Amino acid sequence: MTRFAALMLAAVLLSGTAAQAATLKPAATVADGQILLGDLFDGLEPDVATRAVMVAPVPGRRASLDAPTLSRIAASNGIDWRASGGADRIVVERASVQVTNEAIVDGLRLALRDAGVGGQADVLLDNRTLSLFLPAGNDASVRVENLAYDAVRGRVTAEIIAPATGPEVVRQNIGARVMDMVELPVLARRMAMGEVIGDGDITYLRQPRDRVQAGAVVEASEMIGKTLRRAVAPNQAVNVRDVREPVVVGKGQAVTILLQSSTMSLTASGKALSDGGMGELVRIVNTSSNRVIEAVVAGPNLVTVNPSNPVIAPVSQVSGPSKKAAR
Known part of the structure; x- marks a missing residue:
């Protein structure tokens, strides 16, 4: 063999085994269970890029490959890549559905x-x-x-x-x-004492049943159309004691006292000693007899008395709304 032929053969052999030049990718996302060379490096021939080199992380996880690991992968697969420093690395993430x-x-x-x-x-x-x-x-x-x-x-x-x-x-x-869980009707906004609660003032709060306080309102119908006895903050349970029927008889207001039975109907004039809503029991002083009675609010300026309802006390014995009436 001539010297020229030997040189040509050596060139062919060397060209067949020469390492492929490659650049490291900044990051990679893989869909399958294997990491391929093409996931890590750019500039590879198709048959080299599809070569599997390691198991991919499980779905939802990622793996960080440092410079020494990448150098070993490149060398073992005939890839011309050298780390430029210890900071060279690539993060490989497994594509997933959460x-x-x-x-x-x-x-x-x-x-x-x-x-x-x-x-x-x-x-x-x-x-x-x-x-x-x-x-x-x-x-x-x-x-x-x-x-x-x-x-x-x-x-x-x-x-x-x-x-x-x-x-x-x-x-x-x-x-x-x-x-x-239960859904409690609560106020959607802060409301003041005396305000009438409407449909638009109601929202709902989900709470564990065992955390619902005794006396909490559990039905919106127990609130709608009622008024508040005190100011109530939004988004908190409302106690049944905080709501009442709208006041139709005000304290100090002149009222008509109606005593009615199957055989008679009598009226008298009186004055309310406390506020009252429809159907509520209030104390009334009969302005003719000066006696205090208990009556049921039947409408604006109107209260009704059961004939069997006793007189509570002469007005002179009643010092104020908080004093318990004698029977």
Whole structure:
């Protein structure tokens, strides 16, 4: 073999084994379970770029590859790449679909409802930050299996499977507290004493049933059309003692006293010693006899007395509204 031929053969051999020049990508997102050379480096031939070099992180996670790791990958795969410094690195993220905590809670709540647990029940997961990550392309839905509800303890356990249909990708055991919830009518704005509550003044507040205070108003009908005995802040439970029928007989107002039975009807003049709404019991002084009686408010300036209702006391014995009347 001539010297020229030997040189040509060496050139061919060297060109066949020469390393490919490449540049490091700034970041990478992979859809499958393997990290390819082409995910890490630019400037590679197609057959080299599709070569798998390591397992990808699980869905929803990321992996950081530092300069020494990248140098080993490049050298073992014949890639001409040298780290420019220790700061060279790439973060590889696995593309995923997230099943949120809210979606898990909604699925569990629906399963409880299907099992006959109250429709107002709410669920608080033991792991309040729990979320599931599925490989990209999956549906972010769940189904519930092996539901076990303990009504005494207010606890539920179950298995969450995602996605809801098709091949199972994730199965997760969960535990949660189940709370019986109620919707309380509350004021949507701050209202002053004496204001009449209308439909537009009502909004609703969800609370666990066991946290509802005794005497709280539970139906909007108990508030609408009523007035407040005191100023009440918005978005807090309203006590039945805080609402009343609108005042139609005011303290100190002249009223007509109507005494009526099946055989007679009598009227007299009087003066109210306290405010009263429709149907409420108020104290009235008969201005003719100077006696104090209890009467029921029947309308503006009108009160009614049952014939069997006793006289409370002469007005001279009543020092004020707070003094208990003698019987």
